[in-house]
Amino acid sequence: MSEHRRKQPPGRGRRGAPQNGRRAGPPPAPPAGTEPPVDATAELTPTRPAYGSRAEARRAAQRSAGGSRRRRAPETPRKKRFIDYPRHNHTGWRRWVPSWKQTLGSALAFCALMMGAVAAAYLMIPMPNANAIATAQSNVYYWANGDRMVVSGGDNVNRQMVGLDDISVDMQDSVVAAENQSFWTDSGIDLRGIGRAMLNMARGGEVQSGSTITQQYVKNMFLSQDQTLTRKARELLLSVKVGTEEPKEEILEGYLNTSCYNRGACGIQAAAQAYYGVDARDLNASQSAFLTSLLKGPSLYDPYDSETGELNEANLARARERWESTLRQRNEIEIRGNRLSDEDLAAILEDGFPMPEPPTRAMVKAGQIGYLTDLADNYLISQDFVTADELAGGGYHIYTTFDETMVEQMEQAVQQVSEENLDPEERDEDRHVQFGGAAVVPGDGAIRAIYGGSDWTEHFTNNANSPNVQVGSTFKPFVLAAAFQTGVRDPDGPPNQPDSDRTIVSPDSVYRSEDMLPITLYNGEPAVVEDEQTGEERQWEQANFEGNDQGDITLREATIVSANSPFAQLGMDVGPEQVSEAAQAAGLLPDSLVEANDSVPTFALGVSTPGPIRMASAYSTFAAGGEQNEPYSVREVRDPEGNTVFEHEETSNQAFDSDVANTVTDLLVDVVQDPDGSGNRAADIGFPVAGKTGTTDDNRSAWFVGYSSELSTAIGMWRSPDDEEDLSEEEIEEGIGVGSFMSMYQTAGLERINGGSLPLSVWMNFMSASATGDEEEFPEPPEDFGEEVCGGGAECPEDEPTQEPTQEPTEEPTTEAPTEEPTQEEPTEEPTTEEPTPDPTDTCNPFDPTCNTDSGGTADGGADAGGTADGGTDAGATDGGTDTGQDNGGQTNGNEGDTGSIFGGD
Incomplete structure (x- = not known):
């Protein structure tokens, strides 16, 4: 484009006309005779009036515009809001006050919303599980006669x-x-x-x-x-x-x-x-x-x-x-x-007003009740009927074998003897004394009564069940049962012998009873143990009470006076294993017995810890003619609807021949009836009874176990602290702690506590009170039972004294000399006193490898002692009130038995 070309100025309309100093004039008029041109926009655009000047036209336009604003037509009203709040047609505070329609609508909406929420919650909320406390029930325990005993269990909810x-x-x-x-x-x-x-x-x-x-x-x-x-x-x-x-x-x-x-x-x-x-x-x-x-x-x-x-x-x-x-x-x-x-x-x-009964604690377990319910619970658990957790859930009606009257009678018997003989405030030796007891029905096994301790709420160990206390000489009847049932071993045979090689002994068999008797194995070799002080091996020597001995005595006499030495040797001749088997056959649990073998010569003297219930049950086997029944405390269990869900099944087995059991009973009757018997104080009880005393090492426990035809009862006594707070400073310094057993020397003011003293007193009080009048005489034992043997070096009696009575009936004349000479012959006695010295084996029985004529002893002392290390004595005096000494022997290999619960657990 040429730079000389003039640019077209922007169109400015009339205002864009050349500014030549003149005002623009009106457009020229059309020629004459012609119509003015038609403007297409003339009809659309109003004709603008002519004004004299441009300023005037502008002012006129402004006036026209202003007037139109003042005269503007009203706008179309806006659509009303759904929720007119704040209210549009009100001013000030009235705008914020809802109308009655708004108020009613809001209320209805809220109700609808709440109803919907409730309906939704109703549909969605599940039914929760019931509270455990709401469904927990208690167990109801009943006495043997069906009366209610106590309500307990169920998380302590009644x-x-x-x-x-x-x-x-x-x-x-x-x-x-x-x-x-x-x-x-x-x-x-x-x-x-x-x-x-x-x-x-x-x-x-x-x-x-x-x-x-x-x-x-x-x-x-x-x-x-x-x-x-x-x-x-x-x-x-x-x-x-x-x-x-x-x-x-x-x-x-x-x-x-x-x-x-x-x-x-x-x-x-x-x-x-x-x-x-x-x-x-x-x-x-x-x-x-x-x-x-x-x-x-x-x-x-x-x-x-x-x-x-x-x-x-x-x-x-x-x-x-x-x-x-x-x-x-x-x-x-x-x-x-x-x-x-x-x-x-x-x-x-x-x-009038129905006055209720005074309150009694429905959940109370004080006294003996806690021991009874625990015993029943343990029995049901041992029978795999329920677990402990299921039982704790409650809801069971438990019918026990416990006789309410007998339980009270046993508790009263213990309390009476304690009150009459013990004074803890005056004598330190009377502190920490405890009793345990149980009564079982022979031929059935039902536990009728127990004494578990002073109070379940204060003393938590059930003394009737498994107090871990040695039973002493009350174990000896099991040695007799083994000797009568299995027999003694042949000294020339192996240690393990069949019954055919053994010899069934007679109650008239003779054994030595001297103090510090050297005990041998069945074959005559020394029974060797480890010395506790030196650690060296030595032959076990059985000590007797206060060094007493009765010389060579029969097993019947040894039982009457509770001599230890004869039973220690008899146990070795029979075999500790066989004695253990006999005890288990009678009803004792294996885990309550110590190790039984030839290295434990004191096994026969009661170093095991069966507990009162098992001891009463085992003795009931003898009372029932050898029939053994497991002890039980629950006969039936029902659910809340009354349906029977558990029932005791009566089972029994013949543990011993009836002749064996009756022979043992016959010997135990003599313990009570013989003037020298350790249990002679019970001779006048008023009905036939049999029993055995027992005392253990260092006088740490004392027992009496006995029975009638209707009831077998075991009573034990010992000293053991329950709480550390009960210990004196002196006792703590001596190393005495909770659960340890203390000697009972000077307890109750007596030199020592024997089975024939306080335990027998408790036994007599209870048996007298619980007697029914149905007690019968015991069966007669068989005549000439077993063979008379001589053990432990004892001398066997000559046969002539036994033959003499057979000749007397034919000798009517009292003047005939021939009939008198044999009875007066002294030579028959001389060999018995002279021959053993030069050659003991010539005059001794094959079962007497350590034949010794040094016998004798006092008339009233019944030696029943333990060993030298901690040996004691268990001697029965003529008054029948003493049964002292160490039945456990106290040797190193006579380990304490494990705690044996009556149902097989700790």
Whole structure:
């Protein structure tokens, strides 16, 4: 483009005309005779009036524009909002005040929203599991005669669930009349009551619970007892759900079974027993009205203080008022067609308030009850009937074998002997004294009574079961049973011999009883043990009480005076293993017996720890003619519906031949009846009895075990601290601790405690009190039982004295000399005193490898001692009151037995 080309100036219309100093004139008029040109926009654009000047035109335009704004037509109203808030047609504070329509709409919307939320929650909320505490039941224990003993177990909750049919109609109607009169027709909730309770709690006012039976049932069964808004909301929802899904009968049954009534009683069955001693099905209208009042506040309406048992007048007044109010409500309204008539109401009011029984702790386990229930529980667990956890869940009705009267008689026997002989405050030797006892039925095994200790709440070990106390000479009858049943070994045979190679011994067999008797093996070799002090091996020497001995004596005599040396040797001749088998056959548990072999010469002297129950049971085997029955404490168990779920099966086995058992019994009868017997004090008890005394190493325990034809009883006594707080400084310095056994020298003011002293006194007191009058004589033992052997170096008697009586009947003349000479011949005695010295083996029996003529001894001492290291004595004097000494021998290989529970556990 040429730079000389002039650019076209931008169009400016009239304002863009060349500024030549002149105003632009109007457009020229069209020529004459022609029409002016038609402007296409003329009709659309109004003709602009002509003004004299441009400024005037501008002002006119401005005036025209201003006028149009002032005269602008009103705009079209906007569409009204759905929620006109703040309100558009109001100003000031009125804009913020909702209209009545808005208020009503909001309320309806809120209600709809809440109903929807409730419906959603109702559909979504699951039925929770019942509280463990609400369903926990207790076990009910019964005496042998069927009377209730105690309610226990079930997480310490005293409750027995019962069906609605087992709850009296009077009780059902009383609760409905007093608590929720519309129960049978309502939906399960009371909105006004719930709202009132929630409002009060929100304001911090009085706490209120649900007002319907359904709500209270839901709270008891499914929820906690917290009084909070959250819990109330859940209670409301669950009440609606429960009220529509569960039958009313189940709700009422659950409510009565989960409510608590004070005195530790939860559930109507426990309450009926706690207050009136009856079952829930037997409650009458008056009793039901009172129990109903307890639902409002048990501690406010129980006439007695549950802790002290004293009468509370204020509570009694409230209870009377509430009782009468409930009865009148039943008279005013009809419930399921039932109404308390005017006549019945008048009669009840005339009879007066049904005063409940004074409170007794339904859960109490004091005294012997705790030992009894624990024993029954252990038995059921040992029978694989239930586990400990299942038993703790409760709900069982347990029928025991315990005789209430006998249990009281045994406890009284111990208490009487203790009060008469022991004074812990005056004598330190009387401190820490304990007793244990048990009574078992021969031929059955039922445990009738036990003494487990002073009090289950204070002394936790059951002394009747497994106190871990050695039994001493009361073990000797098992040695006799082994010798009579299995026999002694052939000294020329191997250690393990069949019965065919053995010799059954007679009670008239002779053994040495001297003090410090060297004990040998069955074949005559020394029984070697390790010396506790030097650690070297040495032959075991059996010590006797105070060094006494009776010389060569028969097994019958050794049993009567409870001599130790003969039994130590007899046990080695028979074999400790065979003695252990005999003890187990009688009923003792293997884990309660110490090691039994030829290295333990004191095994026969009672170093094991069976416990009173097992000892009584084992002795009952002899009383039953050799028939052994396992001891048991439960005969039947029923569930809450009354169905039998466990029943004791009677089983027995013939542990010993009847001749063996009767022969043992015959020897034990002599222990009581013989003037020199260690148990002679029981000779005048009034009915036939047999028994054996026992005392252990260092006088640490003493026993008497005996039986009649009807009952076998074991009583043990020892000293052992229960609590460290009971120990004196001196005892602590001596190293005495809880569970250790202390000697009983000077206890009760006696030189020593023997089986024939305090234990026998307790035994006699109990057996006399429990006697039924059905006690019978024991069967006669067989004549000429076994073979007379001589053991331990004892001399066998000559045969001539036994032949002499056979010649006398033919010798009528008393003057014939020939018949007299044999009876006066001295040469028959000389060899017995002279020959053993130069050649003991020539005159001794094959079973007497250590033949020795150094015998003799005192007339009244019955040696029954342990060993040299800790050996003691168990000698029976002529008065029958002493049975002292060490039955355990105290040797190193006589290890203590494990704790043997009667059911096989620790």
